[in-house]
Each structure stands twice: as C-alpha cells, then as structure tokens.
Amino acid sequence: MKQQTKKRTLSDLMGDSSSLLTVIGALLVEIVVFAILSPNFLTVINFKNIGLYAAIVGCVSCSVTLVNISGMIDISVGSQIAVVGMVAALVSGAGGNWVGTTAASLAVGVTLGAINGFFITVLKLNAFITTIATMQSFRGLAFLLSDGMSLTISDSAFKFIGRGYILGIPMSLIIMLVCYLVFHFISKYTVLGRNVYMIGGNPQASFLAGINVNSLRFKLYLINGLMCGVSGVLLASQTGAGIPNAAANYNMTALSAVILGGAALTGGKGTILGTFLGSMVLAVLQNGMNMMSVGAYWQDIIIGAVLILSISIDAIKGGSLKRKL
Amino acid sequence: MSYIYSRQDRRVSDEIVMEAAGINKAFPGVKALTDVDISIRKGEVVALLGENGAGKSTLIKILSGVYQPDSGTMKLEGREVHFDVPLQAKEAGIGVIHQELNYVASVSVAENIFMGNIPTRHGIVDYKTMYEESRKIMAKVGLELDPKICIGTCSVAQKQLIEIAKVISNDIKVLIMDEPTSSLNDIETKNLFQFIHKAASEGISIFYISHKLDELFEVADRVVVIRDGCVTAQIDMKEATRQLLISRMVGRDLTAMYPKEGAPIGETILEVQDLSTDWLKGISFHARRGEIFGIYGLMGSGHQEIGSALFGKDIIHHGKILVNGKPAKIKRPMDAIRAGIAYVPAERKTEGLVLNQSVAVNTVAAYYSKTHPLFVNRKRDSQIAKKWIESLSTKTPSENTIVESLSGGNQQKVVLSKWLELKPDVLILNEPTRGIDVGAKAEIYKILDRLVNEGKCVIIITSEMPELLAMSDRIMVMFEGQVSGFLDGKDATQESVVQYAIGG
Numbered sequence: 001m002k003q004q005t006k007k008r009t010l011s012d013l014m015g016d017s018s019s020l021l022t023v024i025g026a027l028l029v030e031i032v033v034f035a036i037l038s039p040n041f042l043t044v045i046n047f048k049n050i051g052l053y054a055a056i057v058g059c060v061s062c063s064v065t066l067v068n069i070s071g072m073i074d075i076s077v078g079s080q081i082a083v084v085g086m087v088a089a090l091v092s093g094a095g096g097n098w099v100g101t102t103a104a105s106l107a108v109g110v111t112l113g114a115i116n117g118f119f120i121t122v123l124k125l126n127a128f129i130t131t132i133a134t135m136q137s138f139r140g141l142a143f144l145l146s147d148g149m150s151l152t153i154s155d156s157a158f159k160f161i162g163r164g165y166i167l168g169i170p171m172s173l174i175i176m177l178v179c180y181l182v183f184h185f186i187s188k189y190t191v192l193g194r195n196v197y198m199i200g201g202n203p204q205a206s207f208l209a210g211i212n213v214n215s216l217r218f219k220l221y222l223i224n225g226l227m228c229g230v231s232g233v234l235l236a237s238q239t240g241a242g243i244p245n246a247a248a249n250y251n252m253t254a255l256s257a258v259i260l261g262g263a264a265l266t267g268g269k270g271t272i273l274g275t276f277l278g279s280m281v282l283a284v285l286q287n288g289m290n291m292m293s294v295g296a297y298w299q300d301i302i303i304g305a306v307l308i309l310s311i312s313i314d315a316i317k318g319g320s321l322k323r324k325l
Numbered sequence: 326m327s328y329i330y331s332r333q334d335r336r337v338s339d340e341i342v343m344e345a346a347g348i349n350k351a352f353p354g355v356k357a358l359t360d361v362d363i364s365i366r367k368g369e370v371v372a373l374l375g376e377n378g379a380g381k382s383t384l385i386k387i388l389s390g391v392y393q394p395d396s397g398t399m400k401l402e403g404r405e406v407h408f409d410v411p412l413q414a415k416e417a418g419i420g421v422i423h424q425e426l427n428y429v430a431s432v433s434v435a436e437n438i439f440m441g442n443i444p445t446r447h448g449i450v451d452y453k454t455m456y457e458e459s460r461k462i463m464a465k466v467g468l469e470l471d472p473k474i475c476i477g478t479c480s481v482a483q484k485q486l487i488e489i490a491k492v493i494s495n496d497i498k499v500l501i502m503d504e505p506t507s508s509l510n511d512i513e514t515k516n517l518f519q520f521i522h523k524a525a526s527e528g529i530s531i532f533y534i535s536h537k538l539d540e541l542f543e544v545a546d547r548v549v550v551i552r553d554g555c556v557t558a559q560i561d562m563k564e565a566t567r568q569l570l571i572s573r574m575v576g577r578d579l580t581a582m583y584p585k586e587g588a589p590i591g592e593t594i595l596e597v598q599d600l601s602t603d604w605l606k607g608i609s610f611h612a613r614r615g616e617i618f619g620i621y622g623l624m625g626s627g628h629q630e631i632g633s634a635l636f637g638k639d640i641i642h643h644g645k646i647l648v649n650g651k652p653a654k655i656k657r658p659m660d661a662i663r664a665g666i667a668y669v670p671a672e673r674k675t676e677g678l679v680l681n682q683s684v685a686v687n688t689v690a691a692y693y694s695k696t697h698p699l700f701v702n703r704k705r706d707s708q709i710a711k712k713w714i715e716s717l718s719t720k721t722p723s724e725n726t727i728v729e730s731l732s733g734g735n736q737q738k739v740v741l742s743k744w745l746e747l748k749p750d751v752l753i754l755n756e757p758t759r760g761i762d763v764g765a766k767a768e769i770y771k772i773l774d775r776l777v778n779e780g781k782c783v784i785i786i787t788s789e790m791p792e793l794l795a796m797s798d799r800i801m802v803m804f805e806g807q808v809s810g811f812l813d814g815k816d817a818t819q820e821s822v823v824q825y826a827i828g829g
Contacts, residue, residue, distance in 0.1 A: 191693050194701050198690060201679035208638065208668065208676055209743065210659045210694030268681050 019262025019314045023277045026260070026310055030281065034288035041291055048170055054283035055172035056081075056234045056247075058276070061254040062183035063227035065275040067220050068258050069187075071200040071267025072120065074224050076131040077231075078250040079138035080112045082243070084232025086142050088158070089151035089242025098158040105236070106229035112138060113225015117218040124214075135251070142244040151242040162237030172234055179230065184272040196220065200267030256307050257282055262314065281306070330522035337546055338367045341403075342530045343388075343419075343499050348397035350383055357383040358554045361397070365499065365530045370521060372545035372562075373534045374574055379762075380554040381534055385501050388532070389421045390414035401498070420492035424503040426484050428476050435459040435472035438491050462494045463487065466520055481624065482513035489520065493529070500524065501532040506540060507760065510623040510788060511823060518544050536762060538567055539791060550574055574763060583770055583795035588615040588777040590798065595666075595751045595782055597635070600644035604630040606806040608644070612751065612782045612799075617773060619797030619814070620786045623826050627806040629671065632755040632786050636661045636668035649750065662695050667744035671755040671786075673733065677740040680729040684721050685710035687728050688742045695747055713742030717772060734765025741772065752776060753784045758792060770796060790819055804828045 034041040060077050067074050088105040096104065112134075119130045153159060164171045187193040198206040199213050207213045231250070236242055260278030263270025285306060289299050344364035350357045358380050365371050375381045386392040388399070390408030399406050401417055408414040411421075428437050435455045436443065444451045444458070459472035466486045476484060485505060493500065502521075506514045521544050525531055533544055541548055541562065548565055550558040550573040558573040591614030600608040604627045612618040622628030633639045635646065637655040646653045646664075653664035661668065670676035678687050685703075688710040693701075710724035719738040721731055728739055737757070744752060757773070758766040773783050773796065787793050793800060800812040802825035810825035 189700050191698055191701055194686070194693065197682065198679050198686070201681050202675070204676050205670075205679055206690070208636065208658055208670055209690040210662045211690070212657070212659065268679070 018317055020271070020274055020277065022310055022313050022317075023260050023262065023274060023281060026281050026306065027277060027284065030284045030288060034284070034291070038288065038291045041288060046287065046291070048173070050280075050283050050287045051173035051176070052170050052238070053287060054279055055170075055176040056231050056238065057250050057253045057257070058176040058279045058283075059179045059234065060224075060227045060231040060250065061257045061275050061279050062179050062272060063220070063224040064254040065258050065261070065263060065270055065272055066183065066187065066193075066196050067224050068255075068263045068265060069200045069267060069270045070196045070217060070220055071203065072127040072217060072220065073255075073265065074116060074127070074131050074221065075251045075255070076112075076116060076135035076138055077224065077228050077254055078247045078252075079135045079142065080109060080225060080228035081232040081235060081247040081250055082142040082245070083112060083138050083145070084109050084229050085236040085239075085246055086145040086151070086242040086244060088233055088236035089153050090145060092153045092155045092158055092236075093151055096155075098155060098161065101155065101158050102161070102233055105233045106226060109225045109227070109229025109232060110222055111225065112228065113221045113223070114218075116225070117221030120221065121214040121218040139244075146242065146244060148244060150244070153236060153240050153242065159237045159240050162234045163240075172238065175230070175234065179227070180272060180276050187272050192216070192219070197268060200269070202268070253279075253282060256303075260307065260310050281310075330519050330526060332522060332544075332546075334522055334526040335368055335370075335546070336526075337369045340367045341365070342367050343399070343401050345388065345394075345399045346397060348384070348387060348399075349395045350387060350392060351395055356554055358387070358394075361551070361554070361556055363549055363556065365532065367530055368525050368528045369547065370525050370531045370533055370545050372541045372548045373532055373551060374538075374541065374548050374570060375551035375762075379551045379574075381551055382503070383554075384551065385421065385503060385532065385534065388414070388499075389419055389501060415495065418496065418498035419501065420495060420497040420499070421501045422485070422489055422492060422503065422505055424505075424507060426481075426488055428484055428488070430477035431475065433473050434463075434470055434476050434479065434487060437476045438462055438472070438487065438494075462490045465493060466490045480513075481508045482510075482516070485509070485517070486520075493524070497529065499530045499532065501534075503534045504536065504760075505533075506535065506537065508624075510826075511790060512623065512827070514540070537789070537791075538570055538763075541565075541570070571763060583792075584767060585617075585770065585774050585796055586778070587774075587798065588780075590615045591780060594649055595784075596645075596647040596650075598645040598647070600631075600634060600646065601642045602630060602634045602639045603642075604639070604806055605634060608803075608806075608808055610801050610808065610811075612784055614750075614780045614782050615777050616782055616798045617777055617796050617814075618782065618784045619793045619800040620784065620803065621788070621790075621793050621800060621822055621826060622803035624788070626803040626826065628786055628803040629755060631803075632668055632670070632753045632784075635666060635753060659694060662691060662747065662749075665750035667691075667747060667749035667752045669737075669740050669744060669752070669754040669757060671759060673736050673740060673760070678728050678736060681727060683725045684714070684719070684728055684731070684739055685724040687739050688713055688724075688746065691743050692746050709746055710742070713738075713745065717742060718768070732762075732765070734761040734768065737761055737765070737769060738772075741769075745776075749781065751782045751784065753786070755786045756788065757785055758789070766792075790822065793817075793822065794819065802826050 040046060064074060064077060084105045087108045088101050091104045092101045116131060116134055119125045120127045162172050166174060195211050195216055198211060199216060203213050235246060257279035258270065258275050260281055261270060261274025285303060341364050346362050348358050348361040361384060373381045383392065387394050390411040390413050406417055438459050439455055444454045456472045463470055466489055468486045468490060505517060509517060521531060535541060545562050547562060548560045548570060549556055552574060593611045593613050596611040598609050620628050620631055630639060634641060637657040637660050646655055648664045648666065655661045674680060685706045689706045707724050714721060714724060717738045720735050728736055758769055777783050785796060794817055797814040799814055800817050800822065801808055802810045802822055804826060809828060812821060
C-alpha cells in the first residue's frame, strides 16, 4: 500500500511538469540547431543580446501568467506598455529625474490596470471583450499624448535602467530575473498565489470557500498594470524614446510565452518557470533566425509554427487523439 | 395519461430481447468487468444495482456501443451484434437516457429534439414539419409543450421527458436509464414511473440504474447486483429485501443504513427571522445544538436557496440571521464563515471542489480564507489534510492526490473536511449524499451523527425522502418560497411531508 502511494505521487508530479519537459526540449533543440548553423550563436555577447531582447516582454509575461492562471485574460498589455512609454518620455522631457519618471510610469501602469479591473470585476464584463476595447483605446491614448510623434529621452540616468550594466550584466536582464523570482515566489509560497490557482480552477467553489474572487481578480489586473509599467520603463529607456506604436505585438508574445510554458487559457494551470522557459524559447528563436538572416515573413511563420507544434505535443500527450470530442 | 399504469399491467414474455455473455473489460490498471452475463426479456424492467465504481456505467457503455468489450458476445433478438460506435447501437434499437441530460439550453425544444437531424426543404430549415413532429414525439410521453420555447426554461423533469421522447421516437427495443430520478422530486418521479410502466407494458425492455433502493421495489421486475465488476446476484424483485440487496451490493451486512443515534438537544444556535431573497419570502426558523434539522421541498420551492442565502451567496432583501444570539450580517461567504456557519453545496464538482487541485489544497481552502495568512505552509496543509483523511476515513492514495480522481463519496468527505477544520457551530449540507453510493452514504450519515454528538447543529437540505425521515430531528417543509409546515422527526411520514410540500 505504501509503495502504491509513492508511485501515484510521482506520476502526479510528472503530470504537472509534462509541459515543462516539452518547453525545455524545445529550448535545447533550438540551442543545438543554432549552435551548429551559426558560429556566433554560442557567445557571451549573443546571450546578453537575447537577454536584453527578452527582458521587456519577459517582465510583463510574469503577471500575464497569473492573470491567465486565474482564468482571466488581458490582451491590452501592448497598448498599456506603449502608454507607459509615452508618459515616461513626457515626464522625462518635462524635466523629471529618473526616480520621478519611473514612479510616474509605474503609477500610470497601475491606473490602466485599474481601468481594466473595474470593468471586469465591478461591471463583470467579459475579460476578453473588455481588453479588446481597452487595447484600442489605450493605443489611441498613446498616440494622443504626443499627437502621434515619437519623443526622445535625453536623461542618461533614466536610460541606464534599460541600457546599463552592473558587473558586466545588463540591468534589463537583472530586472527581468528579479521579476521572475518574485512572481515565482508569489505563485508558489503565498496564499494570494495559491488562491490564483483556486479561482482559476473553480471560481464558484473558491467563492464558497470564502475567497473574495472579484477582489483578487481586481488585484491581478492592478499587478498586471504595474508590470506593464515595468516593461514600459524598460522599453522607453532601452530605446531612449517614447514611441506611440511600440510594443504592438507584445500581448501576443507574452501570451505565447505563457502558453508555451504550459498554462491553460481556461485557468487553473500554469507556472512562472514555464513562462520563463517559454519566453526564452521565443527569444532564442528570434535571435537565432536573425543571426541566420531569416526573412521577417518567414520568422513570423516559424514562430507561429513552433507555438502550434508545442501545444500540439502537449495535447497529444494529454490524450487528445484518443478523445472523440 | 389519465389511466394509472402499474406493474400489474405488464406481462413479461419469455422472449429474450438482448443478452450479453462473458463480457470482460479492462482499463489500464483496473479490471472493470469480469465475465458478466446479463439478459433482458421483452417488456421487462431490469434494475442494475451497485456501488459507484462497481462497473454499472462500464456495462451500459458496452451495451450502448460507447466501449467495446475485450471479450464476450452480445445478442439482440437472437442475432449476434457488435457495436463499434454508439450510432450502431442506436440504429439497432438501443436507447440511452444519460444521467447528465444532453441539451443546448439556448435553443428551442424542437431544435433540441431534432439536433443533428433538422428537417429541411430545399436546404432550408422546415420549421413547420419540425414543430409538428416535435408535438407528436412529445405526445408519446404525455408532454404538451410549445416546441418553440427555449429548452432552458423547462424544468429538469420536462427536459428529461423530452430526452426520453427523443430516444423512444426511434422505435427502440431496449431503453437504458441511468439514474433518471437523481434530480427529480417525488411527484415527478411518480410520473416517470408511470411512463416506465406504460413503456414496459408496450413491450419495451428497460435497464434501470439507480442508487435509490426504494424505487427498485416500485419499478423493477428483477435486480442484477454488480460488485467489483462481477454479477453477485440476480434476484426476482418479489423475493428481494433491502437487507438482501444491500448485503449483495457491498458484500457485507449494513445493519443500519441510517446509523443515527441522536444527541442531547442543546440551546438554539441559529435563528432566522423573516428572511427574504429573490427566492424566499419571509422565512423564519431556528435550529439547535445537537440537532439535525431537515429542510425539504419540491424542486423550485426555494428549499435549495436557504443554504445559499444563509451563506451569503444570494442577496438578502430583508430579515435577520442570529448565530449564538448575535446578529450576523451576511453579505458574502466570508461573513458566514466568521459567524460560524459552514456550507456544503449541492453540486460537489462545480461548487464544492477545485477538481484539478490536491486533497490537501482543497482541505485547507476555507482555513486560509478564515485565517488569511500571507504565506502557504505546505507542511501544515499536509498535517491538516492527513488528520481529516484519517478522521473521516477518506479513501485516497495520499493527501497530494488530485481530487478529481476520487470517487463521489470520498470527494464529499474532502468537502466536509474543508469545513470541519473551521470548527463551525452550524453546518448546512445541501443534498449531502447526492451521487454517492450506498456504502459511502452510510458513512456520511455516521459523520453527521458524530457531529451533532459534538454539540454542533447540522442542517440538511435534501430531496431524498428516506434520508430526510431517517436523519432529521425536526423537519421544515417549503412551498413556493415559504415555510408550509414544521414536523417532528419522529412523527413525520412520507405522506405528511408531501402534503406540506404540495402546499398544505
């Protein structure tokens, strides 16, 4: 009897990490393939580049993961990041120092998250529909803020956030890794994190167990807005500008990373580690293709193909071919 | 259906309509069926009885072509048959009424009846024919409904009759009914039995699956008892007794299905005054320590909503709730939890558990809500879960097992542990044993008896008459959102309860 108990626990664990294995496999295959095809791929400088590239969307992917695990969705993150970037440029341009600029940017991010959260949790609108609407309005706002112009940022202290190095490691990369560690901790060791999985798995049962489902959902949109703030700051300081049409694909990239990492859009499933690996798969893929000078159109096709291939593998492992519906 | 059909109207012939012999079926790690032989004669009602997981579902899935047996033969009217897909069984004349009804709530009755087979003329939906045919089909089960109305507005009983009408319109020989009464009230159940008697007297053979022993005495001619994938008894209903059936089913004598010893009644702990919600109109009652307080009503009488009102799920318009003499303002479940109320909902899977989480996580869910610490403590989670697994003898490989894989009775024990950990004064259980097999039911009853002996107040909201009568110290009956009567548990009879339930 004891032995059986142990076996079941082990298979439970394997079940949980099965999509992690897929994404780790994908990452290894990519690295091996690019290492063979491109002589400059396996270099320290290149891995720094990958990190720099992955950092902006990597930060927001952390909170997008929690939103998805909770059974909600936010597809307005790209637009939120663009608004934050514009605000950063405006505040900096008006003479704000790096602390003020950053604080204002984060505050704007939280405000945008609160707007999404209000409609979704107070008026109880569908999250997908709400964020389709705010995705457009926020993008419009980004253009409105500068009348459609890009604004350059001259404050070098602010630009250090995205471009600087500490002990030879890019700041962006450090910020991203800290975000992942914090969110990993939240999701695994805090009651808030546990409750995110609960409300995603069964909101009704969670509500009846005394969890304040709506308040938690609202908090998640606030957190997501905050992380849009972090990504927006990184974006503005890396590019040294506020660009109204920036970050257009970021919501899709973040969602792709989350899905590659094994989260279910229906909620209740997913890990921060999975999302981290998922975002690495996407960043390495993009970097490798750039180094091999793969055309932009082909890059889009290949990224889409990798995404569909990876979720197909998970689905087949989950027995989708043996089901009739 | 003005004529009252009864079992006497049936003349079961000797002609065997369907038989299955030597059926074996194994799933990875489990032998589901072992050498099962079963047969049914024309116009016969054969009850399939067994605990959850005994193999009943597997057997009916094989009979209806959902699964294919590993070995064994099936014959229909003497000819050997082999079903690869459910459609073949349907075409051969085998109809199935599943426990979970299949319908699309947002479209009309007629469209549901003709789902997948909508009549057309020149490629355009022929509504006239569809509505006419729908009326004819529903008339077969004595149902007069406008086929244009949305099926979502029909009662559960009506939906079920529509489903039955749909199935028997295909000229069937064998009808399989899987727990058809699980969501019907007593009157609707009586109507359903009428239909069964009538259909059987017209020569349809019926496999009837139910947990409710009392029903079998009313409808079945013969009982086939299945335990651990084997047929353990084939008993003519005339010779069957409850004790005999139960002992064959669980393989041991259940000396008492309802092991109620009762407890000394203490002071009033819950007092409800003039409670009104969208469904309730001015409900007042009180319940005491050491008491099992039963609430009964027909479907739609509002009895189900008392639990959700007291637990802050519905909006309370006016009225007072006093726990331990103190007024409790209950706006959301957390308020009820703080006041010392716990609530086990009727729908375990949709309201009671987060199915993809472990036993431990589900067990401590309410504990975390009440104590709201910042961090999780897995070690303590495990300890709490293990304590309740032992205390309620929950059968689970470990506290880390995903609750989805447990049986209904054990899932219910996990829901119970979630609440018992909070040491509530008042425990409200909505349909405490729905979808649970007989053995596990008795265990749940034993737990309830233990709780009142610990001085708690237990409120059961139930549609199961035997459970209500056997377990309650006092009974409150509801009709159209109001209290229609109180009964003492000792004096209550089925008749007196139903009298109140239909309005006086």
